[in-house]
Amino acid sequence: MARLWRQYVSRRQQQQPDVAGVLAAWAADQARLGLWPHARTVIADAIARGELDNGNSFVTASKYLTVLQNDLIRWGYLAKA
16 A cells, blocks of 8 residues: 555656546545545545646546446445445
């Protein structure tokens, strides 16, 4: 989990275009630990900073959080609300 966070921070600092995958993996770990509200806030902040507006993601930044949350529920990382 710490490795994923460091990888996300490193990519962000280097302004690498693809943070969506690393952020999703980190968020899955957070959800498994019961820390989804924190992960959701971090992702919302990343979206607000424009980190997911690079066109490299499978989904638009505005839909990223919703799609990720639904996937985490489907995959069993997150309980259905």
